[in-house]
Amino acid sequence: MVVQDKMDQALELYHERQKIKTEEYRRRYGEAPPEVEKGDVPAMILAAFLMILPAVLLLLILMVGAGYFFLLH
Numbered sequence: 001m002v003v004q005d006k007m008d009q010a011l012e013l014y015h016e017r018q019k020i021k022t023e024e025y026r027r028r029y030g031e032a033p034p035e036v037e038k039g040d041v042p043a044m045i046l047a048a049f050l051m052i053l054p055a056v057l058l059l060l061i062l063m064v065g066a067g068y069f070f071l072l073h
Contacts, residue, residue, distance in 0.1 A: 025033045 022033060
């Protein structure tokens with residue numbers, strides 16, 4: 001039960017801090033922060049992956065091309 005008490009205490013502290021952050025956000029911007037829906041996080045991960053993948057592939061192709069050019073030609 002000691003572990004459960006510590007977990008409960010940590011969760012209470014977390015919720016208190018979240019309330020403080022929400023209140024600060026409301027004071028600063030005059031409204032509540034936007035809520036993240038259930039499907040938003042996977043969509044954001046997929047969007048980031050789709051944005052980063054072409055750049056990484058381009059860099060990889062440039063590195064392989066430079067290696068091929070300098071080592072085999």
